[in-house]
Amino acid sequence: MSSAENIELVEKWRKAVNDRDLEGVVASYAPDAHVWSPRLELVFGPEGIRGRDMIREQQQVFFDTWRDGVVTRHEVFATGDRVVLLGQMGGTHSIPYTVPGGKTYAPTGNDAKAEIAAVFTVRDGLIQENLEYYDYLSLAQKVGLVFP
Numbered sequence: 728m729s730s731a732e733n734i735e736l737v738e739k740w741r742k743a744v745n746d747r748d749l750e751g752v753v754a755s756y757a758p759d760a761h762v763w764s765p766r767l768e769l770v771f772g773p774e775g776i777r778g779r780d781m782i783r784e785q786q787q788v789f790f791d792t793w794r795d796g797v798v799t800r801h802e803v804f805a806t807g808d809r810v811v812l813l814g815q816m817g818g819t820h821s822i823p824y825t826v827p828g829g830k831t832y833a834p835t836g837n838d839a840k841a842e843i844a845a846v847f848t849v850r851d852g853l854i855q856e857n858l859e860y861y862d863y864l865s866l867a868q869k870v871g872l873v874f875p
């Protein structure tokens with residue numbers, strides 16, 4: 728696939744996220760895809776998650792936690808099979824949020840968006856890997872969460 732086609736696939740993924748199209752998000756990924764983010768590392772360890780079943784489950788967590796959550800795009804570029812998306816992610820903290828270790832925080836109603844750099848690897852028309860880099864601590868502080 729060309730760089731333009733790879734960008735188009737990532738934009739299709741972003742639209743599915745923003746439209747709350749769970750199956751559209753999952754279908755953007757290869758069956759054995761790898762996804763990593765700071766939150767996924769906290770919950771699942773340094774390797775993040777693999778496979779569409781885990782991606783489906785964790786995308787639903789995003790949808791449930793950030794009812795108005797979106798991924799915006801400031802810039803996107805590609806070279807070969809890599810696409811880099813620079814933007815923001817997040818939304819309003821509108822439901823209780825449980826952090827690793829089990830502590831639950833009541834909704835604050837605060838707007839919480841973090842700058843994000845997401846690096847996608849695309850193969851055979853599907854996302855093989857999605858590495859999302861953002862400041863999880865800053866995001867948590869924006870919704871009023873305090874960690875020990």
